[in-house]
Amino acid sequence: MGVYESLVNIVGAERVSRGQEEIYFYSRDSGAQPPGKADYVVLPKSTQEVQEIVMLANRERVPITPMGGGFTLSSLAVPKKGGIVLDMKGMNRILEVNETSRYAVIEAGVTQAALRSYLKRNYPDLQHSTPEAPPAVTVVGNVLIQGHGHISPRYGVNSEMINGMEVVLPTGEICKIGACSVGPSWFTRGPLPELAGLFVGWYGTTGVVTKLGIRLYPRPKYRDVFVFSTDDVDLIPEAIAGVTRLDLVEDFFLISQEKPDWMNRVFFVLILSGHFEEEFALKRDLYKRFFRDFAGGGKVEFVEDLHPALRKRFLDVPPLAALAADFRKGGGFEYTGAIFPIEKVPEAWRKGIEIAHRYGMLCSYVHQVLPGPSIMFGFNYSFNRADKKDIENTRRALKESNKLTYDLGGIVWKGELGAQKMAMERMDSNTLRLITRVKGLLDPNGIMNPGNWDPGDIS
Ligand SMILES: Cc1cc2nc3c(=O)[nH]c(=O)nc-3n(C[C@H](O)[C@H](O)[C@H](O)COP(=O)(O)OP(=O)(O)OC[C@H]3O[C@@H](n4cnc5c(N)ncnc54)[C@H](O)[C@@H]3O)c2cc1C
Known part of the structure; x- marks a missing residue:
């Protein structure tokens, strides 16, 4: 049986596609990066279905790219080497809210808007940390890329708010992390060996998160x-x-x-x-x-x-901080999210303006202060999607601001492949070796979102 027929067997014909329209849509995102090429799109509804799909992919050596909202802009959920796009939005149940211990357990496809409106309706005194991203992005996708929300300056970046996870490993085992691995409650992720770190910041290269326990916070009056x-x-x-x-x-x-x-x-x-x-x-x-x-x-x-x-x-929650930044018209937008020590901000500010001007753009900044203190310094570029030259200029500007970020001692957050390569080129060689070993251990056949965090020819 072929891969398509096997996928149909697992999820049914209505939740798998290799049709042109879906393939086109799932092979790109709304940022400035070049498209990839998906072969199949699948929408699982349960952890068991995810497990079966992953086992099939592992057996047949077919790449899998997990996808939440697909809105990082830096192409992180775009398949670089073909295969299956695993769209998690079908797993959209809010499984539990514990009002006293203040946490929620959700499936991986729950969107920011869904959790927010559910809490508002049923638990008006509670809230979760909401990023200033489109409402259709997922809570899990955001947490896994170490995103930040409207209460992050007070409580920390969103990946610090993880209480537990259920993960399907690339070889098919279902694994629990945090208090839920030893008992029924998802009230904390420690004190246990810190395994959440095997999945946070890895861009889906180490497994598929199917459930998440996430902290909630009091909503002030x-x-x-x-x-x-x-x-x-x-x-x-x-x-x-x-x-x-x-x-x-x-x-x-x-x-x-x-x-x-x-x-x-x-x-x-x-x-x-x-x-x-x-x-x-x-x-x-x-x-x-x-x-x-x-x-x-x-x-x-x-x-x-x-x-x-x-x-x-x-x-508003989330706030709408970016104002009239669509300077080029045509709706294109991408940014280098540079995490900087705050003392580097003035230099980054001036050099960021120079980069924008070099590519004929006006400068527009939104910078989120993070605990530390540190800052997510946004080198923002708006471009016209219908204009190839504009897109090329944006890619060049992004490359320059990525490089500037590292030259100033910062780190590019949720960087596209070029930014990941820059990080790996500068990385301590033993750290890079450790990353490669961890990936190899968890994903021996290299099926998970291949291309990302791939040291390739970097020695
Ligand atoms: C206008 C705009 C403003 C933004 N503002 C913010 C902001 O204020 N704060 C912020 O943090 N972000 C912001 N973002 C960035 C981004 O949209 C968000 O971080 C968003 O929450 C990412 O979630 P997603 O569901 O789109 O993730 P995706 O793009 O779908 O996925 C992100 C990564 O995680 C992997 N992944 C997704 N789901 C799973 C899973 N279940 N298991 C394993 N791996 C998985 C994917 O393969 C990918 O590598 C903004 C984006 C835009 C367009």
């Missing part, structure tokens, strides 16, 4: 946004250090755009929240005082007259 601005880029590291030292923000990001003119400066956007009015008012006053006295005074202004539409966008 009071929230508001406070915006401060300055023209002095060199003040940024000290400002971030000071704001995070006070340790009272829920969310904290920086934005700037060359157009319109009023946006061509640094804006610090602070989301403050509180469960009591007095607590909330105290936080607000402390930050106003902090910036008034900051750097000798008068260098950072409080934006008193924030437009109501902007206030709403920033307060």
